[in-house]
Amino acid sequence: MNDANTRPLAERLRPTSLDEFLGQNKILGESSMLRQSIEADTVPSMIFWGPPGCGKTSLANVIHLNTQKRFVALSAVESGVKDVKAVLAEAKTYQNLGKGTILFIDEIHRFNKSQQDALLKAVEDGTVTLIGATTENPGFEVNSALLSRCQLILFGPLSTEDLSHLAKLALKEHPRGMQLSDVEISDETLLKLVSQADGDARFLLNQVEWIAKNLNGKKVIDAKLLDAIQYKKPLRYDKSNEEHYNLISALHKSVRGSDPDAAVYWLHRMIQGGEDPRFIIRRLMRMAMEDIGLADPNALLLATAARQAFDFMGVPEGLIGLDEVAIYLALAPKSNSVELAGMKADAVIKKTGTLPVPRAFRNSVTKVGEQLGYGNGYMYDHDSPGAYSAQEHLPKELVGTEIYSPTEYGREKKLAERLAELKAIKASKVSDK
Template sequence: MDQPLAERLRPQNLDEFLGQNKILGEQSLLRKSLENDNVPSMIFWGPPGCGKTSLAHVIRQHTKKAFVALSAVASGVKEVKEVLADARKMKGLFQDTILFIDEIHRFNKGQQDALLGAVEDGTVTLIGATTENPGFEVNSALLSRCQLILFAPLSKEDLRTLIFSALRDHPRGLQLKDVEVEEAVVDKLITQSDGDARFLLNQIEWIGKNLGDRKIIDEKLLEEFQYKKPLRYDKSGEEHYNLISALHKSVRGSDPDAALYWMHRMLQGGEDPRFILRRLMRMSMEDIGLADPNALLLATAAREAYDFMGIPEGLIALDELAVYLSLAPKSNSLELAGMKADSIVKQTGTLPVPRAFRNSVTKVGEKLGYGVDYQYDHDSPGAYSAQEHLPKQLEGTEIYQPKPYGKEKALGERLAQLKQIKREKKQTGK
C-alpha cells in the first residue's frame, strides 16, 4: 500500500524543508548545528503539522550518528532503558546516538526520569517533540538539560506553496498537472488547515484520489469531501490557560467583542461552561467589585440560569454576563484591600481586640472591663459614633481605598465624609 501523501512529502534535506524560517534561517544557530552534525539535546514545541517530526526526519537522513526513534504513545520505561543500554555500548565503540521521542509529553514522570542521567552524561542526544507546553508536561530537570525550540504554525504563503507542490510539482506528490484549483478553494483550504500541513495534505490527498475525470476543484466539489478541522484546544493544557487569560484580560479591558470571541473559542473547543462561569464570577469581584455591585448578582444569576436551562439556551446567560462585565465600570479596590489586610496581619501578628469591642459574657470579662466605653452607633447622630475600631497600634491605617468609578465613587464620597467626622471629633474631643 502506498504511503500517505504527508509521509511521502516529508523533506529529505533542509532545502526541502518548508517554513520555520525564524529558527532555520541561513545564519541561524540551529541550522549550523544541523549542517555540522552537532545538535544539542532539544525539545521541539509547536502545534500539530508544523514540521517537528519532519525536522527530526531530516536530521536522521543526514547525521552520521546512530538515530533511534520512539513514540511515547507506544513505548515505556522498558523500551527507553533498552535504547539507553544500546547507546552506552555504541558510546564504547565511539558511536554517538540521537534519541528522538515523539509526543514526549505523554511520558510520565518516571519515564522522563529514566532519561535524565543519559542526557546529562552524553549517552544520548535527546530530541523530544511535543504539542503541549513543556513547562507543564516535561520535568523541569529534563527541560533544563535541553534547548527549547519553538515551532510556529505554517504561514499562509507556505501552505499555498504546499498545495500546488502536493498537487502538481513535487515528484513524490499527486502529479495532477492538468487539474485546476479555484482561488476560493485555495483560500478555504488554507484557512481550514489553521497552519497544520499534515491536515492540509490529508485533505488534498482525499480530494485528489477521488476526482475521477474532473479537471477542476471548485467550492462545490470541495463541499463533497472536506470536513472541518477541530479547533486546537486542550482543556488541561496550555491553550486552556491562554484562552481563559485572553478572556479575562478582554473583560478587564472593557472589550465585549474580544470577550465574546475568546469565550466562544473555548466553548467550541469543548470547555465546560461552568468553568467559564466561575472565572466570570471571579472577574465580577476582582475587576469590577463595588464599582458595580450588580455584577456579582448577575454572575450568580447567570450560573443559576445556565444550570436550569442547560445547552444551548443557557449559554446566552454567559453571553449576557460577558458583555455586561466588559462594559461595567472597573475597580480592583477590593482585591487590593484584601491583599493589604493580609500583609498587615502578617506583619503585626495577633494584636489584641480593644476592650470596648469585647463581649462581656463572663464575670471575668466584666471585671476586666470588657465592653466598657463602647458607643452604640444607632444612638449616635447619623448612626455613626466615629469610634476607632482598629487595634491601637494600627489607628488611622487605611486599608480600603475606593476608586472614583461607577457606584464606588459614591461609596468613596461617603467614606470621605465619615473620615472627616472622625477627624473633627478627635479635634474637639467630643
C-alpha cells in the same frame, strides 16, 4: 496519479533535507544557529514545542537523514521505562566505541516523571543527544531537570503562504505527490482549503489526498466539491493545559481592557473548543469581583444570575447569559480596590501578627468576660448622630491604618465620597477631645 506507494501522502512528502523543509524560517533561517548545527552535525539536546502539523517530526526526520550518528526513534505512546533503558544501554556501548546516538522521542509529554527521569543522566553525560517533540507546554509536561538540559525550540503554525505552496506541490508538482497536473483549483478554493487546516500541514495533506482520490474524473476542484467531501478540523484546545490557560487569560484581559468584541470572541473560542461553560461562568464571576468590584456591584449579581440561568436552561439557550455577562463586564467601570484591600489586610496581618481584639468589641457572654471588662466602652452606633459613632475599631497598634482605598470610577465614586465624609466626622470628633 501513482498509487504504487500506499503510504499516506503526508508521510510521502516528509522533507529529506533542509532545502525541502517548509516554513519555520525564524528557527531555520540561513544564519540560524539551529540550521548551522544541523548542517555541521552538532545538534544539542532539544525539545521541539509546537502545534500539530508544524514540522517537528519532519525536522527530526531531516536530522536523521543527514547525521552520521546513530538515530533511534521512540514513541512515548508505545514505550516504557524498559524500552528507554534498553536504548540507553545500547547508546552507552556505542559511546564507548566513539559513536554518538541521537534519541528522538515523539510526544514526550506522554512520558511520566519516572520515564523522563530515566533520561537525565544519559542526556547530561552525553550518552545520547535527546530530541523530544511535544504539542503541550513543556513547562507543564517536561520535568524541569530534563528541560534545563535541553534547548527549547519553539515551532509556530505554518503560514497561509506556506500551506498554499504545499497544497499545490502535493496536488501537481511533487514527484511523491498526487501528480494531478491537469486538475485546476481556484485561488479562492485553495484559500478555503488552507484556512480549514489552521496551520496544520498534516491535516492539509490528508484533505488534499482525500479530495484527489474522490475526484471521479473531475478536472476542477471548486467550492462545491470542497463542501461535499471536506470535514471540519477541530479547534486547537485542551481543557487542562496550554490553550486552556491562554484562552481564559485572553478572555479575562479583554474584559479588564473593556473590549466587548474580544471578550465574546475568546469566550466562544473556548465554548467551541469544548470548555465546560461552568468554568467560564466561575471566571466571569471572579472578573466581576476582581476587576469591577464596587465600581458596579450589579456585575457580580448579573454573573451569579447567569450561572443560575445556565443551570436551569443548559445548552444552547443558557450560553446567551455568558455572552450577556461578558459584554456587561467589559463595558462596566473598572475597580480593583476590593482585591487590593484584601491584599493589604493580609500584608498587615502578616507583619503585625494576631493583635488582640479591643476589649470594647469583645462579647461578655461569660462571668469571666464581665469581670475582665469585655464590652466596656463600646458605643452603639445607632445611638449616635447619623448612626456613626466614629469610634476606632482596629487594634490600637493599627489606629490610622488605611486598608480600603476607593477609586473614583462608576458607583464607587459615591462610596469614596461617603468614606471621605466619615473620615471628616471622625477627624472633627478627635479634634474636639
